[in-house]
Amino acid sequence: MIYSESALGFPIDDSVTCVEMYDGGPLSYMTTRAAGLLVDLTADAVVVPTTTRTIEQFERIALPGAPWRYAITSNGGNILVDGEPDKSWRSSFDGVELELVRTELHARSTGDWVLKQRTADDLFCYLVVEPTQVPEGFLDEWSLWCAARGWNVSQQGRKIYTMPDVVSKSRAVAEVVRRCVDDGVLDAHHLTVAAGDGALDADMLIAADRAIRPAHGELHALNFSRPNLDVTEFSGGRAGEEILEWLGEKTRNGVEP
Numbered sequence: 245m246i247y248s249e250s251a252l253g254f255p256i257d258d259s260v261t262c263v264e265m266y267d268g269g270p271l272s273y274m275t276t277r278a279a280g281l282l283v284d285l286t287a288d289a290v291v292v293p294t295t296t297r298t299i300e301q302f303e304r305i306a307l308p309g310a311p312w313r314y315a316i317t318s319n320g321g322n323i324l325v326d327g328e329p330d331k332s333w334r335s336s337f338d339g340v341e342l343e344l345v346r347t348e349l350h351a352r353s354t355g356d357w358v359l360k361q362r363t364a365d366d367l368f369c370y371l372v373v374e375p376t377q378v379p380e381g382f383l384d385e386w387s388l389w390c391a392a393r394g395w396n397v398s399q400q401g402r403k404i405y406t407m408p409d410v411v412s413k414s415r416a417v418a419e420v421v422r423r424c425v426d427d428g429v430l431d432a433h434h435l436t437v438a439a440g441d442g443a444l445d446a447d448m449l450i451a452a453d454r455a456i457r458p459a460h461g462e463l464h465a466l467n468f469s470r471p472n473l474d475v476t477e478f479s480g481g482r483a484g485e486e487i488l489e490w491l492g493e494k495t496r497n498g499v500e501p
Contacts, residue, residue: 245282245439245484246272246305251460253480260481264305272305275481279308281488289495290429292316292420294413296405296444298364299329314423319407319444320416321367333419337367340408345369345395349406352386355379359402367411371404378404398443400462405444413440413448437494439487449473456490458483 246263249256252273261279264272274282285291286309294316295302302317302324315324321337323330346369353361357377362370383404387397390406398405417436424430438445438452441461446468449455454472457463460479469475474490476483 245278245307245488246274247481247484248272251480253482263307266304273481274308275485278481278484278488281485281492282308285309285488285492285495288492290314290424292417294320294417294438294440294448296442299324313429314420316413316416316420318365318367319405319411320413321365321411323416323420333416337408337411340367340410341393342366342368342408345390345393345406348389349386352382368408369406372402373404375399375402398462400442400444407444413445414451417448417451435494437491439491454494456487458487 248271252260256273259275259277260273261276262270262272263274263279264270282291291309291312292314293302293307293312296319297317299317299322302315311327312324313326316322317324321334323333342363346363349369349371350361353371357374357379358371359374360372362372364370383397383399386406390397394409396407396409398407417438421430421434421436425432425434435453436451438448438455439457440446440449440455441458441463443462443466445457446463449457450470450472452472454474455470456474456476457468458476458479460483464475476486476490478486
């Protein structure tokens with residue numbers, strides 16, 4: 245839904261609004277039209293912002309349509325309820341072997357190609373790298389080591405994520421849906437629609453009744469497709485508008501599983 249200036253695909257002008265500030269300057273944008281479409285969508289559907297961002301990173305965004313009853317951060321590792329982390333959900337991941345993985349990653353990621361090493365919400369690790377300088381074979385070898393221990397690896401632009409398999413957006417979405425059904429906010433015949441552009445979104449898109457991805461990003465580079473998945477015509481910020489139009493249409497008219 246939101247884009248950096250370089251990812252928008254067109255110059256910043258009056259059709260764009262800033263939705264995230266960082267270190268005193270603008271960082272992320274969405275078109276004014278997309279912002280309006282998102283506000284409209286919240287009137288017709290249970291909208292659950294879902295992101296790999298940490299709680300702190302998510303809270304920087306002034307996403308139109310707020311406040312949210314539920315939001316999902318940390319790739320599914322945290323569920324926010326009225327803005328507060330759900331402690332019972334977070335505690336279900338206390339057994340992940342973060343220190344083992346973090347130590348091994350640190351030993352493998354030396355050199356000028358690594359700009360930063362970070363731990364996110366004490367759940368997973370990621371590197372910020374120079375994409376063209378990542379050593380040949382690093383991703384394959386690191387992925388094999390992680391897979392044997394129940395973790396997975398994904399590169400999205402300048403970031404290489406190392407994530408426990410149990411921390412996933414689809415599991416968190418399923419939990420939020422269960423709670424909404426139990427509370428009577430959704431009925432038993434609800435339909436779930438989802439949008440995403442990165443490999444860490446794939447499980448959520450597969451699990452949804454209908455899904456959409458933009459014609460850019462990691463999943464587009466992988467030519468990711470599924471029977472329940474649509475792809476936008478546009479890329480960049482215009483794809484954000486197209487996705488929100490699609491979500492609104494499915495919400496108003498209903499979709500078949």
